[in-house]
Amino acid sequence: MRPVRLMKVFVTRRIPPEGRAALAQAPDCEVEQWDSDEPIPNKELERGVAGAHGLLCLLSERVDKKLLDTAGPNLKVISTLSVGVDHLALDEIKKRGIRVGYTPDVLTDATAELAVSLLLTTCRRLPEAIEEVKNGGWTSWKPLWLCGYGLTGSTVGIIGLGRIGPGDSQCPRMLSGAPGLIWTHRVGAKEKSDLYGFCPGTTGADRCVCHFCGWKHLSKSV
Incomplete structure (x- = not known):
């Protein structure tokens, strides 16, 4: 039997424990997190997103064409812990068939x-x-x-x-x-x-x- 290939999920900041627990319970996901309350440096963001299947970001991270190219074709889902999506290059994301999640009405x-x-x-x-x-x-x-x-x-x-x-x-x-x-x-x-x-x-x-x-x-x- 072939080993199951885990999907890489990169989280760009410390998030509430409930969210972290939900990710940890996903059997097919391997979660990597930037363990800080401060914004992630661009160099670390590019390193973490490379090859990722999912990205959980905040409005402080600009997800543009350059970052999407760095992520590569594996990236299928982007979730942002925000109501606004101005930091996401939505047209470019749509071209690549990447799904986007956000948090309307929460705040x-x-x-x-x-x-x-x-x-x-x-x-x-x-x-x-x-x-x-x-x-x-x-x-x-x-x-x-x-x-x-x-x-x-x-x-x-x-x-x-x-x-x-x-x-x-x-x-x-x-x-x-x-x-x-x-x-x-x-x-x-x-x-x-x-x-x-x-x-x-x-x-x-x-x-x-x-x-x-x-x-x-x-x-x-x-």
């Missing part, structure tokens, strides 16, 4: 909650207050000191109503008594070219939260 609620947390943090001037407590600036209660602004009764503008925007719209309702909401529709291919057009739609908002991908578009709109 939708968490990201919406963090966005609302940042909104509350800035409105209530929490970073300044924490710093004052640390450096001894807080002495006693003062009626007007670091009061900030509340969300109750305010209008929150949401730019980019994709997966996360609706989550934002639910969090303020729970936190501050159903404030008014203004939002723009989902950012599509046409709208990405002129995100300035979205900002006037939120001129009636007291606070604004932005959700759209791409640093280029973000820097243009702020």
Whole structure:
């Protein structure tokens, strides 16, 4: 009987133990992992992916034509521990018949909650207050000191109503008594070219939260 040839799976970072255990239980897989919480150097990435049948990567690893050539024809599956896939050369991957897995919706609620947390943090001037407590600036209660602004009764503008925007719209309702909401529709291919057009739609908002991908578009709109 011929020995079973194991399929090589290369993992580019430490991952949650549940994921590692699932890979370890696959009888036909030989798993190699870059055992660090820091991004893998390109040289190590190229070494690890060479001859691999599967690649489990993060958004910090750019999977382009060069890396795919280095991997060779064995590579059949790429899984990325991320919602976004901007780091993957999807057209090139599709040409080679490689399947792609990603994690949509996993962080939708968490990201919406963090966005609302940042909104509350800035409105209530929490970073300044924490710093004052640390450096001894807080002495006693003062009626007007670091009061900030509340969300109750305010209008929150949401730019980019994709997966996360609706989550934002639910969090303020729970936190501050159903404030008014203004939002723009989902950012599509046409709208990405002129995100300035979205900002006037939120001129009636007291606070604004932005959700759209791409640093280029973000820097243009702020």
